[in-house]
Amino acid sequence: MAKAKFEIPELQEYLDIPEIEPGTMAHSKPYVAKPVFQIPLGFPGELVDNWQEKALDKMGDLLGKYRSLRVFLDSCVKCGACTDKCHYFLSTKDPKNMPVARQDLLRKVYRRYFTLAGKFFPKLVGAEDLTKEVLDDWYSYFHQCSQCRRCSVFCPYGIDTAEISMAAREIMDSIGVGQKYCNEIIGKVYTIGNNLGLPGRALADTLEGLEEDVYDETGVDVKFPLDQKGADILVVTPSADFFAEPHVDGLIGYAKVFHAAGVSWTLSTTASEAANFGMFIGSYENMRKVSLRVRQAALELGVKRIVFGECGHAWRVAYAFLNTLAGPFDFLDPNYPVPQHILEFTYNEIQKGTLNLDKSVNDDMVLTFHDSCNIARATRMGDKPGGQFEIPRAVIKAVCNNFVDMEPETIHDLTYCCGGGGGLLTDDLMELRVKGAQPRMTALRNVIEEQGVTHMAAICAICKSQFTKVLPYYGMDMDQIVSVHQLVSNAIILTGQRTEGDETE
Amino acid sequence: MSFLTIAFALLFYAATAILLAGLAYKIFRFAKTPSPLKIATTPAPVTETGVVLRMFREVVFFESLFRGSKWTWTFGWVFHMGLLVVLIRHLRYVTDPVWGPIALIQPFGVYAGFAMVAGLGGLWARRFLVDRVRYISAPSDHLILILLILIGVSGLTMKFIAHTDVVAVKQFFMGLMTFSWSPLPADFFLVIHLLLVAFLMIIFPYSKLLHAPGVFFSPTRNQVDNPREKRHIAAWARKLEEQ
Ligand code: HEM
Numbered sequence: 001m002a003k004a005k006f007e008i009p010e011l012q013e014y015l016d017i018p019e020i021e022p023g024t025m026a027h028s029k030p031y032v033a034k035p036v037f038q039i040p041l042g043f044p045g046e047l048v049d050n051w052q053e054k055a056l057d058k059m060g061d062l063l064g065k066y067r068s069l070r071v072f073l074d075s076c077v078k079c080g081a082c083t084d085k086c087h088y089f090l091s092t093k094d095p096k097n098m099p100v101a102r103q104d105l106l107r108k109v110y111r112r113y114f115t116l117a118g119k120f121f122p123k124l125v126g127a128e129d130l131t132k133e134v135l136d137d138w139y140s141y142f143h144q145c146s147q148c149r150r151c152s153v154f155c156p157y158g159i160d161t162a163e164i165s166m167a168a169r170e171i172m173d174s175i176g177v178g179q180k181y182c183n184e185i186i187g188k189v190y191t192i193g194n195n196l197g198l199p200g201r202a203l204a205d206t207l208e209g210l211e212e213d214v215y216d217e218t219g220v221d222v223k224f225p226l227d228q229k230g231a232d233i234l235v236v237t238p239s240a241d242f243f244a245e246p247h248v249d250g251l252i253g254y255a256k257v258f259h260a261a262g263v264s265w266t267l268s269t270t271a272s273e274a275a276n277f278g279m280f281i282g283s284y285e286n287m288r289k290v291s292l293r294v295r296q297a298a299l300e301l302g303v304k305r306i307v308f309g310e311c312g313h314a315w316r317v318a319y320a321f322l323n324t325l326a327g328p329f330d331f332l333d334p335n336y337p338v339p340q341h342i343l344e345f346t347y348n349e350i351q352k353g354t355l356n357l358d359k360s361v362n363d364d365m366v367l368t369f370h371d372s373c374n375i376a377r378a379t380r381m382g383d384k385p386g387g388q389f390e391i392p393r394a395v396i397k398a399v400c401n402n403f404v405d406m407e408p409e410t411i412h413d414l415t416y417c418c419g420g421g422g423g424l425l426t427d428d429l430m431e432l433r434v435k436g437a438q439p440r441m442t443a444l445r446n447v448i449e450e451q452g453v454t455h456m457a458a459i460c461a462i463c464k465s466q467f468t469k470v471l472p473y474y475g476m477d478m479d480q481i482v483s484v485h486q487l488v489s490n491a492i493i494l495t496g497q498r499t500e501g502d503e504t505e
Numbered sequence: 506m507s508f509l510t511i512a513f514a515l516l517f518y519a520a521t522a523i524l525l526a527g528l529a530y531k532i533f534r535f536a537k538t539p540s541p542l543k544i545a546t547t548p549a550p551v552t553e554t555g556v557v558l559r560m561f562r563e564v565v566f567f568e569s570l571f572r573g574s575k576w577t578w579t580f581g582w583v584f585h586m587g588l589l590v591v592l593i594r595h596l597r598y599v600t601d602p603v604w605g606p607i608a609l610i611q612p613f614g615v616y617a618g619f620a621m622v623a624g625l626g627g628l629w630a631r632r633f634l635v636d637r638v639r640y641i642s643a644p645s646d647h648l649i650l651i652l653l654i655l656i657g658v659s660g661l662t663m664k665f666i667a668h669t670d671v672v673a674v675k676q677f678f679m680g681l682m683t684f685s686w687s688p689l690p691a692d693f694f695l696v697i698h699l700l701l702v703a704f705l706m707i708i709f710p711y712s713k714l715l716h717a718p719g720v721f722f723s724p725t726r727n728q729v730d731n732p733r734e735k736r737h738i739a740a741w742a743r744k745l746e747e748q
């Protein structure tokens with residue numbers, strides 16, 4: 001059981017809407033990025049002298065570039081429908097974690113400097129000057145938003161606090177107040193190619209190791225190709241898939257599916273990372289630069305298709321933004337969507353019947369499924385709206401006999417964030433992460449107690465890492481988180497695979 | 506011509522000009538600002554028709570709000586539907602002859618006034634009773650509710666207690682439109698009603714009442730979910746590609 005310097009929420013059967021307690025999370029702040037992490041991204045190294053002026057200039061600039069920002073800042077009627085929808089508010093009780101209050105931190109400054117009412121009657125309309133205190137609040141509370149968009153589902157105008165947080169982070173970056181975790185990682189992608197800073201040589205070794213493991217286990221020569229020119233499919237996956245648990249078991253699953261489907265595929269050192277932290281910091285330019293590596297890799301390797309591995313926000317950037325940021329992809333095979341999700345691929349193979357699956361292998365588990373926020377509310381899989389909910393479940397059910405869903409108000413587009421999304425998956429925000437997981441943990445514990453669930457499957461590298469870390473705080477076991485393709489990997493029987501009897505373990 | 510008539514004539518010209526110019530400007534800004542990325546809240550419609558239907562459900566039924574808060578939805582929807590009927594009923598002051606369907610709803614239309622005020626009352630109560638909503642309310646959020654309640658109450662007072670000469674009121678407003686002014690009845694509740702209405706018109710483009718045009722421009726609600734099929738790119742983003 002992990003030790004903590006803060007109170008760990010006790011799980012109740014129901015998640016009550018708490019009474020507000022101002023300031024409970026005012027102390028929560030991630031480390032500020034040092035100049036070495038700021039400058040490579042094109043941001044000032046530290047707080048610039050005329051920061052107020054610069055921040056307001058940037059705000060004006062963004063108001064001209066993003067309709068979302070302009071419409072959202074003008075349209076909120078303070079109806080309060082979003083106030084009890086954020087996992088961070090529900091678990092911390094801090095009113096500034098209510099989505100509308102979080103937006104208001106930016107909106108009050110917008111009103112003061114960009115609207116007539118705020119210029120002439122600031123008190124009346126809740127407008128405020130941009131002071132150092134306001135900036136500190138921004139830094140604190142815009143790093144308590146995982147950009148999960150749960151609030152946007154309930155808002156009558158679809159106001160998405162994630163958009164506001166992204167804009168706020170972009171403004172802060174532009175005056176030299178960046179977040180270390182995100183900005184350091186983006187720098188690593190530029191210099192090394194992935195978030196974890198895993199160089200090409202190490203990656204090749206890791207993949208060779210995986211080939212040996214799979215061979216030892218199955219007796220089948222399943223390849224994990226890297227930089228293979230002329231392969232059909234470029235696979236872009238979060239770098240955690242290369243060694244973190246349970247992520248890597250998912251990667252093994254992808255490889256087995258490709259092997260069984262008989263298609264040629266390859267990973268790439270240039271694009272050895274699906275994640276795109278440029279989104280978290282709201283920087284179009286950085287997000288674009290990170291995305292262009294995928295295009296470059298696809299061109300270099302001469303592939304026909306692009307498939308993304310299990311990752312939440314990465315799938316958002318891939319599904320919703322890649323065509324915009326790095327398209328057009330007219331050099332790829334037009335018979336397939338660009339990009340495709342690995343689950344779409346596997347699902348299609350299951351439909352075609354190319355995979356030989358033995359569900360009973362997973363009979364020691366009762367599964368439930370965590371819809372990742374960005375996949376659920378910002379993307380789609382397949383042709384029909386809602387495919388992002390159906391396809392993962394269909395795949396799980398094809399490889400497992402025991403599956404139950406969590407409470408309806410915690411799944412599909414009402415899913416709760418794992419608590420570590422949006423660039424918050426860092427140890428300096430541990431308190432926030434543990435608390436923010438409470439709504440999901442409540443729902444999980446209920447199905448564990450009532451339906452005998454033993455494992456929760458996830459399709460996001462951040463969710464997997466976050467849950468692995470956070471489950472022990474709630475008295476659960478870190479191994480209870482599994483990758484969906486880990487389940488596929490268990491169930492798949494490859495041609496020529498050693499049978500149960502001759503397995504040595 | 507009385508001072509009152511002249512003052513109100515000028516006030517309504519000014520208020521109308523501010524309302525129309527202000528709204529036109531705001532809508533122009535909304536429309537002109539690009540949406541560089543596809544950010545529809547999914548599951549989202551994959552066709553234009555689907556988007557029109559989604560927007561229709563939002564504007565007419567407040568679909569998202571219904572999922573979010575049943576109480577707010579109830580009060581809010583009753584208020585807005587009441588408001589809508591009241592406003593349609595009011596068209597009789599500015600049209601001649603009055604269009605058939607509008608004449609038809611007149612009798613039971615009066616109840617809409619009560620519905621509107623009741624809904625507003627419920628919404629206002631929430632601002633005191635729910636601690637979360639209290640926290641996010643600025644003075645202006647209270648004032649706008651008070652303003653609308655007073656408009657409603659003064660109107661209802663004229664309807665049921667202190668009647669005014671509605672024919673004269675109509676002549677006054679028809680006169681404004683044809684620039685041949687006729688006198689406005691000097692009744693207390695009418696003066697209050699019109700003063701507050703003029704104020705509402707003036708603040709409309711500078712307040713959260715912008716939610717009315719805003720909802721149509723909300724990218725999370727008005728985008729088609731087809732980013733893989735169709736490349737979406739803003740002009741300023743395209744410039745980055747030319748570098
Ligand atoms: C397209 C037209 C409109 C739509 C779709 C719309 C929708 C909404 C919705 C969904 C809410 C939130 C729920 C609530 O608090 O009632 C709201 C609030 C509000 N609306 Fe509208 N509205 C429209 C037009 C108007 C107009 C013309 C006015 C005023 C003259 C108005 C005044 C208000 C006010 C004052 C509130 C805030 C109520 C509160 O304090 O809780 N709306 N509107």
Ligand code: HEM
Pocket residue numbers: 588591594595598614615617618619621653656657658659660661662663664665668669671674678698699702
């Ligand atoms: C130029 C604008 C307006 C004029 C000339 C006007 C005039 C009037 C008059 C003369 C009445 C009394 C009706 C009767 O005795 O039969 C009335 C009633 C009323 N007014 Fe207005 N009004 C205007 C705008 C508004 C607006 C914008 C609202 C709402 C926000 C409103 C809400 C009401 C209500 C609720 C009633 C009582 C119920 C009803 O008769 O429908 N009015 N108005």
Ligand code: SF4
Pocket residue numbers: 085086087088097098099102144145146147148149150151152160161162417
């Ligand atoms: S996007 Fe998610 S984390 Fe951010 S305010 Fe909304 S509900 Fe909370």
Ligand code: SF4
Pocket residue numbers: 075076077078079080081082083099100154155156157158159
């Ligand atoms: S639900 Fe939307 S309009 Fe209502 S308070 Fe929240 S952000 Fe504002």
